[in-house]
Amino acid sequence: MAARPEDLAGQIPDGALVALPPDYSLPSMATVHALIRRNARGLKLLGVPVLGLSADLLIGAGCVAEVHSSAVSLGEAGLAPRFSEAAERGAIKVVDYTCPAVHTALQATEKGVPFMPLRGVLGSDLVAGHADWQVAQNPFSSANDPILFVAAIVPDIALFHARWADEAGNVWVGRRRELATLAHAARNTYVTVEEMRDGDMLEDELLAPGVISSVYITGTAVAPRGASPLGVADMYAIDDAHLAMYAKRARSLEGFQQYLDEFVWQGRKSSLPA
Amino acid sequence: MIARLIADARHVAVGAASPIPATACELLRAQGKPIRVTRLHKRAGNPFTEGSRELFDLAGQGRIDYFFLGGAQIDGAANINLVRAEGRRFPGSFGSAFMYFTCRTILFRDEHSPRVLVPKVEFVSAPGWSPPEIARRGGPVALLTGKALFAWDRERRRFRLESVHPPHTEDAVRGATGFEYDVTEPKVTPAPTADELSLLRNTVAARIAPDYTDFARRVWG
Numbered sequence: 001m002a003a004r005p006e007d008l009a010g011q012i013p014d015g016a017l018v019a020l021p022p023d024y025s026l027p028s029m030a031t032v033h034a035l036i037r038r039n040a041r042g043l044k045l046l047g048v049p050v051l052g053l054s055a056d057l058l059i060g061a062g063c064v065a066e067v068h069s070s071a072v073s074l075g076e077a078g079l080a081p082r083f084s085e086a087a088e089r090g091a092i093k094v095v096d097y098t099c100p101a102v103h104t105a106l107q108a109t110e111k112g113v114p115f116m117p118l119r120g121v122l123g124s125d126l127v128a129g130h131a132d133w134q135v136a137q138n139p140f141s142s143a144n145d146p147i148l149f150v151a152a153i154v155p156d157i158a159l160f161h162a163r164w165a166d167e168a169g170n171v172w173v174g175r176r177r178e179l180a181t182l183a184h185a186a187r188n189t190y191v192t193v194e195e196m197r198d199g200d201m202l203e204d205e206l207l208a209p210g211v212i213s214s215v216y217i218t219g220t221a222v223a224p225r226g227a228s229p230l231g232v233a234d235m236y237a238i239d240d241a242h243l244a245m246y247a248k249r250a251r252s253l254e255g256f257q258q259y260l261d262e263f264v265w266q267g268r269k270s271s272l273p274a
Numbered sequence: 275m276i277a278r279l280i281a282d283a284r285h286v287a288v289g290a291a292s293p294i295p296a297t298a299c300e301l302l303r304a305q306g307k308p309i310r311v312t313r314l315h316k317r318a319g320n321p322f323t324e325g326s327r328e329l330f331d332l333a334g335q336g337r338i339d340y341f342f343l344g345g346a347q348i349d350g351a352a353n354i355n356l357v358r359a360e361g362r363r364f365p366g367s368f369g370s371a372f373m374y375f376t377c378r379t380i381l382f383r384d385e386h387s388p389r390v391l392v393p394k395v396e397f398v399s400a401p402g403w404s405p406p407e408i409a410r411r412g413g414p415v416a417l418l419t420g421k422a423l424f425a426w427d428r429e430r431r432r433f434r435l436e437s438v439h440p441p442h443t444e445d446a447v448r449g450a451t452g453f454e455y456d457v458t459e460p461k462v463t464p465a466p467t468a469d470e471l472s473l474l475r476n477t478v479a480a481r482i483a484p485d486y487t488d489f490a491r492r493v494w495g
Contacts, residue, residue, distance in 0.1 A: 022326075025325075025326065049326065049327075049369075050366070050368065070367060070368050070369065071356075071366030071367065071368045072365055072366060073366075076486070076487070076488045076489075079364070083363070084362070084363045087363035088361060088363045094363075096366055096367055097367070098368070098369055098370065098371035098372055098399075098400075099327075099330060099368055099369035100327065100330035100334070100369060101371075103326075103327035103330065107327075119334055119372070119376070119409055120334075120371060120372035120373075120374070120375035120376060121371045121372060121375075122404065122408050123398065123400075123401035123404050124367070124371040124400055124401060125357075125397050125399070126367060126371055126399070143407075144407045145407065146407060146408060147409070175322065175323045175325070176325055177323065177324050177325035178325030178326050178327055181325065181327070209323075240487055
């Protein structure tokens with residue numbers, strides 16, 4: 001029997017460092033809902049490079065101990081209310097990044113090197129918050145030239161959504177290539193997909209550039225509309241009205257719980273096979 | 275106003291939370307300026323094929339001329355804070371700690387009040403100035419708010435009041451600004467011309483609406 005998002009959520013242990021994409025880059029909302037339903041605890045979220053609705057839901061539901069991200073926001077719908085509340089209350093540990101530092105740290109892991117340099121950032125208070133960053137002299141320069149070294153990050157889990165998986169176990173993410181870097185860097189990568197495809201997409205010259213090879217994929221599950229209320233390019237768009245409704249309800253704990261009841265707990269029925 | 279500030283640009287990148295800067299860029303395009311506008315969170319036809327890191331790779335090489343940054347707080351040394359202020363948590367620094375070093379940057383914040391324009395930010399997401407040994411191509415150019423335009427003086431490391439938007443007054447700007455700045459002879463910010471307004475309401479509105487739906491509804495109905 002084909003795996004379901006519940007099966008993927010069952011593979012993600014409490015306390016894991018889970019890397020998630022932003023709202024605009026194929027979040028696996030189906031698995032995020034399943035993590036809430038399985039009562040996941042102590043997750044450390046890594047935003048690649050920022051986080052949105054999926055993180056706010058997990059934080060509000062009490063699944064999260066730490067957030068490592070360049071930002072958590074609902075975009076045009078405004079602040080992420082459960083994140084802001086938990087951060088202000090000190091209920092979660094927040095480690096602030098800047099976007100290219102996340103990409104650089106994952107690229108270091110992808111290449112199997114312990115760190116990579118990054119320009120900029122020096123003089124930002126972000127540096128003081130990172131034992132995994134060091135300011136060092138550019139070893140190739142005879143002049144005084146300080147530069148930031150960013151240590152590699154190895155996520156325990158990468159979790160995202162994709163348009164297709166094929167019989168060979170590859171997945172297709174199109175131009176969202178940061179997900180490829182993420183899959184290359186993570187110990188385990190779990191992907192929900194809109195639909196299965198016959199054959200091997202790596203044999204197709206037009207599809208191959210958007211493929212992540214099965215080498216990097218630990219498990220897939222079929223979840224039609226699995227990114228909803230966020231979008232999948234050329235299939236369905238971000239549901240702005242839903243996000244605005246969420247942003248409004250999640251301002252209060254009661255409103256947030258009502259949202260969970262309606263869209264996460266009730267949603268379970270519709271996501272089960274008939 | 276923004277369109278006039280960046281009139282010499284060849285390549286401008288605009289983020290998700292920047293409908294007004296995006297509008298300015300589209301106005302320049304509608305006026306026939308050969309400007310490339312990279313909209314970062316365009317919903318269809320996103321400009322990158324290497325994922326979101328490509329923006330930073332482009333900027334790191336110096337291939338983007340102008341960028342826009344805001345802040346929960348902005349201080350008189352052009353430091354910006356997107357993390358926390360007065361006990362409140364904000365979304366986070368995004369790419370600011372990198373982009374501020376690589377692009378000529380317009381600081382843009384509609385709210386012009388003492389809680390935003392502060393003497394010193396509580397957290398430096400990205401510094402307005404770096405010592406000479408730090409590699410830095412970009413930095414602040416101007417600060418534009420709903421009340422006024424300030425130019426950044428690199429030598430003095432201070433803002434200078436350039437112009438005040440009617441109906442606001444120089445005194446009102448002084449009262450609403452929490453940091454010290456220089457004043458020589460501030461002008462009245464010129465209103466958009468009839469041609470600019472017509473382009474904004476027609477050509478530009480149609481180009482902006484698909485990616486900034488809420489903003490377009492509020493402004494153009």
